[in-house]
Amino acid sequence: YNTHNVQLNGPDGSRLLLDPRSKGHPLGSVNLPSSLTNGLSPQEKKHACRVHFTFYTKNTLFQDASLDNQTFVSPVLGSSVANLSISNLSEKIEFTITNMKPIHATNMSCVFWDFKLNGGGGGWSSDGCSVVNFTSDYTTCNCDHLTSFAILLDLS
Numbered sequence: 438y439n440t441h442n443v444q445l446n447g448p449d450g451s452r453l454l455l456d457p458r459s460k461g462h463p464l465g466s467v468n469l470p471s472s473l474t475n476g477l478s479p480q481e482k483k484h485a486c487r488v489h490f491t492f493y494t495k496n497t498l499f500q501d502a503s504l505d506n507q508t509f510v511s512p513v514l515g516s517s518v519a520n521l522s523i524s525n526l527s528e529k530i531e532f533t534i535t536n537m538k539p540i541h542a543t544n545m546s547c548v549f550w551d552f553k554l555n556g557g558g559g560g561w562s563s564d565g566c567s568v569v570n571f572t573s574d575y576t577t578c579n580c581d582h583l584t585s586f587a588i589l590l591d592l593s
Contacts, residue, residue, distance in 0.1 A: 547578030
């Protein structure tokens with residue numbers, strides 16, 4: 438794997454940076470709410486200590502023919518907890534993704550990969566997600582579930 442920057446933050450503010458040679462901003466970050474495991478069974482909670490994040494710098498695995506006049510401006514950030522379905526959270530997950538290049542536009546949307554769209558082939562949806570903040574260099578979003586996320590720019 439070609440890991441650029443992995444940083445773990447503890448609840449007390451402590452940090453573990455796994456690539457101290459890295460300069461600048463990380464590709465992204467995810468803040469998981471403390472209520473993340475509410476609603477899980479005791480058995481599921483045992484496995485919820487396994488959190489997985491993946492960055493896809495190329496979007497070839499996430500093809501969606503229904504993207505009219507929209508283009509990716511970020512890598513895809515995949516996130517999961519022990520392969521459990523985490524959705525309809527009362528406290529939203531907040532994530533920040535660095536744009537692939539500076540963007541000077543305001544018509545961006547936070548999207549997630551929905552496996553149910555396009556006849557089960559999957560597609561991008563913004564349901565349950567919203568833009569919290571953006572600059573030309575990064576976008577911060579919140580969503581009520583865990584899955585694969587990206588930022589799309591509307592070109593129309």
